Amino acid sequence: MEFLNTIEEISMDKFMQEVIRFKMEGWHVIQICAVRVDGGYELSYSFGRDYDMRTLRLKVAEDETVPSITQVFHTAYLQENEAAELFGVKIENIDLDFKGKLYRISRETPFKEKG
Amino acid sequence: MVKEFSTIPFGPQHPVLPEPVHLDLILDDETVVGAVPNIGFIHRGLEKLVETKDFKEYVYVAERVCGICSFGHGMGYCECLENIMNIEVPRRGNYLRTIWMEMSRVHSHLLWLGLLADALGFESLFMESWKLREQILDMFDATTGGRVIFSVNCVGGVLKDMDQSMLNNILNTVNDMEKEIRPVTETFLNDYTVGTRLHGLGVLTADEAKVMGAVGPMLRASGVSYDARKTGYAAYGELDLEPVIDTDGDSFARCRVRINELFQSFDLIRQAIGKIPEGDISVPVKGNPEGEHFMRIEQPRGEAIYYVKANGTKYIDRFRLRTPTTSNIPPMVELIKGCQLADVALLILTIDPCISCTER
Numbered sequence: 200m201e202f203l204n205t206i207e208e209i210s211m212d213k214f215m216q217e218v219i220r221f222k223m224e225g226w227h228v229i230q231i232c233a234v235r236v237d238g239g240y241e242l243s244y245s246f247g248r249d250y251d252m253r254t255l256r257l258k259v260a261e262d263e264t265v266p267s268i269t270q271v272f273h274t275a276y277l278q279e280n281e282a283a284e285l286f287g288v289k290i291e292n293i294d295l296d297f298k299g300k301l302y303r304i305s306r307e308t309p310f311k312e313k314g
Numbered sequence: 315m316v317k318e319f320s321t322i323p324f325g326p327q328h329p330v331l332p333e334p335v336h337l338d339l340i341l342d343d344e345t346v347v348g349a350v351p352n353i354g355f356i357h358r359g360l361e362k363l364v365e366t367k368d369f370k371e372y373v374y375v376a377e378r379v380c381g382i383c384s385f386g387h388g389m390g391y392c393e394c395l396e397n398i399m400n401i402e403v404p405r406r407g408n409y410l411r412t413i414w415m416e417m418s419r420v421h422s423h424l425l426w427l428g429l430l431a432d433a434l435g436f437e438s439l440f441m442e443s444w445k446l447r448e449q450i451l452d453m454f455d456a457t458t459g460g461r462v463i464f465s466v467n468c469v470g471g472v473l474k475d476m477d478q479s480m481l482n483n484i485l486n487t488v489n490d491m492e493k494e495i496r497p498v499t500e501t502f503l504n505d506y507t508v509g510t511r512l513h514g515l516g517v518l519t520a521d522e523a524k525v526m527g528a529v530g531p532m533l534r535a536s537g538v539s540y541d542a543r544k545t546g547y548a549a550y551g552e553l554d555l556e557p558v559i560d561t562d563g564d565s566f567a568r569c570r571v572r573i574n575e576l577f578q579s580f581d582l583i584r585q586a587i588g589k590i591p592e593g594d595i596s597v598p599v600k601g602n603p604e605g606e607h608f609m610r611i612e613q614p615r616g617e618a619i620y621y622v623k624a625n626g627t628k629y630i631d632r633f634r635l636r637t638p639t640t641s642n643i644p645p646m647v648e649l650i651k652g653c654q655l656a657d658v659a660l661l662i663l664t665i666d667p668c669i670s671c672t673e674r
Contacts, residue, residue: 200546204608227527230608230619230636245608245619247527250545254608274526274644277351278636295350302354302673314365 203251206243214257215266221246222271226253231268231278233286235313240288244268259288269294277301285310319347322655326355330433330659333669337647337662341655349650351643357673364633369395369603369624372633373467379635380670381462382425383613385418387671388467390611390620391633393547395469398605398624401597405549407471409590412549413484414457414466416579416586420491421450422614423572423579426666427502430569433663434511442498449491453484471596481587492580499573512566516649516661519563526645529638530616531575532665534559535567542612553585565664572666602628613638615666637671 209217226246234241239260246253259265267290269276276295282288284301287308299307320341326334334355340348360379364372377388389411396403403411428443451461457476458464466474476484502508518528523536533540534557541557543550558574560567603624611618616638623632642665650661 200544200551202545206606206608225524227524229527229641230621230634232621232632232634232636234623234632234634243621249540252608252610272527274641277353277640277643297352300354302357304354304357304359309359310362 200250202249203253205252206254206256208256208258211257211259211263211265214255215268215271217255218244218268218271221253224248228268228272228275228278231275231282233282233288233310235286235311239263240286242282242288262289264289264291266291267293284308287311317342324658326352328659330429330663331667332429333667335662335667335669337650337658339650339655339658344655346650346653346655346658349647351647353643353669353672355673356669360674361633361635364630366629368628369630370469370599370628372630373469374465376633376635377463377465377467379674380668382422382668383418383615383618383637383671384463385414385467386611386613386618387620387635388464389415389548390609390618390635391622392467392469393611394607394609394620394622395603395624397607397609398603398622399469399599399601401470401599403471404594404597405591406475406593407595408549409586410472410474410476410595411467412553412586413476413583413590414454414464415548416582417450417453417484419579419614420576421447421454422666423576424450424495426572426663427498427569430502430660430663431508433660434508436505436507439498439501439505446491446495446498449487453487456480456483468596470599471594473596475595481590485584485587488580488583492577495576499576502569502573508569509566511657511660512569512664513564515565515657516653516664517562517564518645518649520561522648523563523645526648527641528616528645529641530613530666531568531571532616532642532645535571536563537561540617542610542617545610547609547611549586549589552589553582555582565660568664602626603630615639615668615671616642618671635671635674637668637674639665639667639669639672642667643672 229245229247324337336352376391424447431439520537604626606623609620619636621634
């Protein structure tokens with residue numbers, strides 16, 4: 200069975216526009232993943248439609264703020280909260296913002312530093 | 315006159331919940347008008363361990379994310395690495411993975427049916443469901459040496475083979491179980507009490523299920539024909555498989571889908587045993603992985619997403635697991651709105667939540 204499983208890099212200025220386009224074309228959010236890289240983060244937003252999966256890859260600097268996609272895809276709130284809480288990614292305007300209290304953990308942003 | 319709403323805490327400890335979930339329920343009399351989910355009581359940070367464990371050793375951590383979905387987690391992690399390293403798993407290894415994966419589905423669905431019966435106060439049905447599940451656990455014990463954690467997946471294939479007598483043994487058990495399960499499932503599908511509690515409860519339409527990103531039996535019970543096994547990983551590409559769907563979208567439909575998937579799993583095990591080729595079960599792995607891959611696996615509770623990013627050393631940069639429950643909690647919260655307080659526990663149960671996975 201042939202299906203898409205792609206990763207496409209995207210710049211911050213086109214990001215929300217592309218997210219809205221995904222919504223209009225009937226895609227839904229599959230997953231959001233943060234990865235720590237030198238000087239910041241790599242955020243992967245995967246969208247699904249039928250058996251196709253397309254991932255948008257956004258590179259953000261450590262202090263850069265990322266707009267929440269929950270204004271478009273409400274159900275992404277758990278995964279955005281997780282990225283913010285475990286990695287320290289600055290995500291603004293999450294629909295349901297737990298403000299660092301999604302997980303009851305003793306360390307702040309435990310996934311931010313490697314090793 | 316201004317309406318007054320009450321907010322009551324639900325969970326994290328509740329007789330119906332096997333694992334801790336908390337909800338703040340906003341009530342208008344006995345009707346739920348709003349719900350805020352709260353998880354996070356057992357977060358363990360297992361994904362982080364990937365940075366300090368050899369990538370081959372991490373399989374044992376991945377499969378300890380959860381005791382029910384254990385096999386699939388190990389397999390999902392391995393499949394990611396095999397894709398990154400261009401490793402072709404021997405066909406026999408893929409068939410063995412498929413057999414164990416379907417045994418896991420039977421084990422998980424029977425566990426859920428037992429929990430449902432228990433939540434309904436139908437104790438004899440609960441005990442029957444879990445008695446049947448014991449046979450699958452015994453088969454796991456006989457084939458892997460473990461009843462919960464199996465440690466048979468490795469990067470490049472599997473670590474244990476099954477000889478023909480063992481395969482025949484599985485076949486006989488599956489055939490016997492199918493006969494024994496039939497009256498139990500008929501009770502779930504035809505009993506008056508079960509029906510009255512589940513029919514029309516928490517209806518999710520196909521459009522809502524798709525938009526909200528529901529997965530697994532929750533998605534298929536709403537009439538959406540999606541099953542990640544159709545992508546053809548392991549040996550699924552060589553087996554006849556059509557997603558089990560239902561159209562009612564209510565709690566009863568979610569129960570019916572899981573019951574029909576039990577019989578589908580028996581069929582897939584029979585097909586796999588009938589087609590399993592001779593040969594190696596794994597290939598040696600040389601070097602370290604470099605690259606990244608997203609992998610979709612249809613776990614019993616729904617589609618799980620595995621992501622590995624590797625940097626060419628034996629330590630991996632990132633392992634990410636998006637569990638079925640993470641995807642099913644937001645639609646569950648929407649379903650709860652409008653239901654009666656007495657039905658909340660049952661509705662939570664019908665998504666078959668796995669909090670261990672979600673808080674890996």
